[in-house]
Amino acid sequence: MKSERVAAIVGVAESDLGETPGKTVLQLQAQAAKAALEDAGLTKDDVDAVFTAGNWAWSPPMMLAEYLGIRPRFTDGTNIGGSSFEAHVGHAVAGLRAGLFDVALVTYGSTQRSDRSRRRPPASPQLTAQFELPYGLPTPVGAYALAAMRHMHQYGTTSEQLAEIAVATRKWAMLNEKAMMREPITIEDVLRSRWIAEPLHLLDCCLVTDGGGAVVIASARKAPLAAKRPVWVLGHGETHTHNTIVNMPDLTVTGARESGRRAFEMAGVTHDELDVVEIYDSFTITVLLTLEALGFCKPGEGGAFVSGQRTAPGGDFPMNTNGGGLSYCHPGMYGIFLLIEAVRQLRGECGPRQVPGARLALVHGTGGVLSSTATVILGRD
Amino acid sequence: MPNPWPKPEVDGDSRPFWEGLHQGELRIQRCEDCGRHIFYPRSICPHCFSDRVRWVLATGRGRIYSYTVVHRAQGPFAEEAPYVVAIVELEEGVRMMSRIVGPREEVAIEKPVRVVFTRVDDELILPFFEVLKEG
Ligand SMILES: [Zn+2]
Numbered sequence: 001m002k003s004e005r006v007a008a009i010v011g012v013a014e015s016d017l018g019e020t021p022g023k024t025v026l027q028l029q030a031q032a033a034k035a036a037l038e039d040a041g042l043t044k045d046d047v048d049a050v051f052t053a054g055n056w057a058w059s060p061p062m063m064l065a066e067y068l069g070i071r072p073r074f075t076d077g078t079n080i081g082g083s084s085f086e087a088h089v090g091h092a093v094a095g096l097r098a099g100l101f102d103v104a105l106v107t108y109g110s111t112q113r114s115d116r117s118r119r120r121p122p123a124s125p126q127l128t129a130q131f132e133l134p135y136g137l138p139t140p141v142g143a144y145a146l147a148a149m150r151h152m153h154q155y156g157t158t159s160e161q162l163a164e165i166a167v168a169t170r171k172w173a174m175l176n177e178k179a180m181m182r183e184p185i186t187i188e189d190v191l192r193s194r195w196i197a198e199p200l201h202l203l204d205c206c207l208v209t210d211g212g213g214a215v216v217i218a219s220a221r222k223a224p225l226a227a228k229r230p231v232w233v234l235g236h237g238e239t240h241t242h243n244t245i246v247n248m249p250d251l252t253v254t255g256a257r258e259s260g261r262r263a264f265e266m267a268g269v270t271h272d273e274l275d276v277v278e279i280y281d282s283f284t285i286t287v288l289l290t291l292e293a294l295g296f297c298k299p300g301e302g303g304a305f306v307s308g309q310r311t312a313p314g315g316d317f318p319m320n321t322n323g324g325g326l327s328y329c330h331p332g333m334y335g336i337f338l339l340i341e342a343v344r345q346l347r348g349e350c351g352p353r354q355v356p357g358a359r360l361a362l363v364h365g366t367g368g369v370l371s372s373t374a375t376v377i378l379g380r381d
Numbered sequence: 382m383p384n385p386w387p388k389p390e391v392d393g394d395s396r397p398f399w400e401g402l403h404q405g406e407l408r409i410q411r412c413e414d415c416g417r418h419i420f421y422p423r424s425i426c427p428h429c430f431s432d433r434v435r436w437v438l439a440t441g442r443g444r445i446y447s448y449t450v451v452h453r454a455q456g457p458f459a460e461e462a463p464y465v466v467a468i469v470e471l472e473e474g475v476r477m478m479s480r481i482v483g484p485r486e487e488v489a490i491e492k493p494v495r496v497v498f499t500r501v502d503d504e505l506i507l508p509f510f511e512v513l514k515e516g
Contacts, residue, residue: 135466136455142466146449196452197451199449246468
């Protein structure tokens with residue numbers, strides 16, 4: 001660890017998760033923000049930067065800041081899908097390094113599960129979407145299915161290997177009382193669950209839940225004043241390689257190759273120094289592609305890497321320790337929950353699912369249709 | 382027809398493409414400066430940033446880069462499933478999303494395909510593809 005100390009995560013919290021009928025996205029974010037600031041031992045008046053991502057208003061940060069009664073001196077509404085919040089961490093570090101603010105509040109909220117009964121108009125086939133929407137690819141799952149099929153063709157990856165990820169992640173969820181799905185599953189269960197888009201089965205896919213989260217990031221000056229020991233941002237990187245799945249340069253290689261390399265270089269750490277990793281699991285294939293692109297194994301070796309329940313509790317590669325988007329919660333853009341879990345692991349707050357002595361964590365978000373990636377490496381003193 | 386097929390919003394970039402389908406032509410673009418083909422159509426070359434892009438006819442032949450069999454479809458496609466959506470790589474080197482029509486068991490990655498102009502309703506013709514017999 002040679003990275004300088006510029007920014008630390010000092011507060012994290014979820015809102016209510018799962019199904020939250022009657023709640024709004026603003027209520028969920030207010031609830032999470034209040035809890036995260038309490039966790040940090042800071043107040044609303046300490047916050048001078050607001051970060052959020054969503055499509056529930058024409059300017060989500062303005063609506064949210066007004067609702068919370070915050071007049072920020074710095075605002076970032078970057079929305080690159082589920083990895084937005086890992087990107088926000090990187091942007092916050094840049095702003096803190098420049099001395100533009102002292103305390104950033106990052107929030108997310110979604111009521112997508114409760115909204116399911118409402119009829120939404122289908123997306124309009126305009127601009128570049130006109131070359132994809134008429135063909136009926138279900139989004140996003142169909143795009144991830146295309147990537148999985150290509151990976152299987154190129155490397156012989158199997159459905160059993162993808163199922164290993166779902167089964168291991170469920171085992172972590174069984175240790176997390178906040179997780180939505182806590183019944184054990186087997187590889188057979190995954191393979192016997194119904195097809196959504198071949199080669200992905202129902203149990204290869206993330207949950208659809210409501211929920212919100214918040215993360216408080218403080219400057220090196222402010223962090224020591226927080227209630228808990230700081231979790232330092234040691235490195236970060238981000239990119240996006242395409243918007244629509246047809247334009248992904250190689251369906252088996254994600255932008256994690258670049259965002260991860262930059263994060264590792266900045267942090268000055270190596271893969272085998274990491275104690276715990278939290279990797280966006282919108283689908284099982286997302287994890288497998290990310291492990292390869294981040295360099296935990298070679299291209300094509302992701303299937304072998306996750307075999308034998310290696311990422312499960314007790315395995316030698318603890319991953320997605322809250323139960324992930326596959327079994328804990330997934331309110332649309334899940335990236336903020338990866339940060340929350342990594343911070344709790346590094347603080348030693350995770351009870352039965354605690355990775356003993358965790359000091360270094362990697363968090364990796366993936367957004368869109370494997371479109372955007374953002375990697376964050378966190379550590380404690 | 383309670384669920385009409387989603388209609389592309391034809392614009393200044395895409396009009397020649399959609400009009401070509403009604404004449405049995407698969408039109409793509411080629412950059413006059415770097416010589417590379419471009420799809421989807423746009424006003425500037427994403428390779429060399431030249432604005433000298435020109436419409437050309439594609440041969441309509443290519444191969445399947447990847448595909449999926451959609452079992453759980455959304456909106457207007459819900460009752461149509463299962464069906465095959467693919468990314469086709471044309472001979473000219475560009476990729477496009479499409480459907481593969483014909484027998485399911487013939488569909489595989491790298492299989493050669495050719496375009497089939499398919500009228501899906503009164504207004505819309507889409508460039509679907511079918512697997513070519515080998516040999
Ligand atoms: Zn060019």
